[in-house]
Amino acid sequence: MTKAVTLASVLGLALSASAAQATLPPTPVSDECAVWQRELSFAQSVADHDAGAFAEHLHPDAAFGVGRKPTRGREAITKEWAGLIDGSALKLSWYPVVVTRGADGAAVYSSGPALYEDPGTGEARLGRFGSVWLRGDDGRWRVVFDDGIAPAPADAAAVQRFHEGRKAECPDG
Template sequence: MLAGHALAAVPATVPQAECQVWQRELSFARSVADRDAVAFAEHLHPEAAFGVSRTPTRGRDAITREWMPLIQGTTLKLSWYPAVVTLGGDGRTAYSSGPALYEDPKTGESRIGRFGSVWHRGDDGVWRVLFDDGVSPQKADTAAIQRFHEGRREQCPAA
């Protein structure tokens, strides 16, 4: 997990800030992979809204409750990673987007979609998800699943 506290008082350069969000997005996905509801919730802005193109779920607690089956891995195994991170002009807002893989442990079926998240850097210097949404996943074949796994980069491209 990336500690963003050191940059709270000093504006980061665009590449630094984008890499902070990149690492934070990876950490967010890892919280689900690790089935860690506490870490998941820590990535959320207290007033976050998820599913913003539909009827959104609002607030950290409500989102964490709604996501609990995904966090626990009881309904689907969800994996994602950033492919793009862009810092907004205010230096406190960023957008991240990338592919998401949904694997059904009961049927063995896999689907691939995309997510888009808006991050906000708080006064404490920590980036938290403010808005999140995604594109409905489509059935994925073996080649698409392989491309998903091969596309993951731990290293921020702006670094």
């Protein structure tokens, strides 16, 4: 074998290995951290009273309230959530604590606490949410299912613990 053929073979193998690495699917941790950040961004859309950004986080065929009669579709959910998004009904805050990728990486589950504050009375209640995210053809993660547990009254110490529990960075990232 000549040096040119050997060099070409080695370069060909190196390029093939490089191409294979570039096409490997994301790891569970990178998907989980991407959804962690998406969940924080979703909550921020409500904090910012941005209905357009809120809607962009929703899968077009999302279902909210899956533990009861669900609201289906991006437009219907955005309409139903209008008082939460604009802050007139309640001030809603949440963040993920658990984010877990499913079998083939197409779905990720997120869950964490949710704080509901009445803008008129200042009364606070704490609950939990659970969301399922799907990666779209464009690579963006969008909520396809969302539900939660009914919130219970929360005192000032519980509200403080809620705020102290929020992590801006994915714990595995």
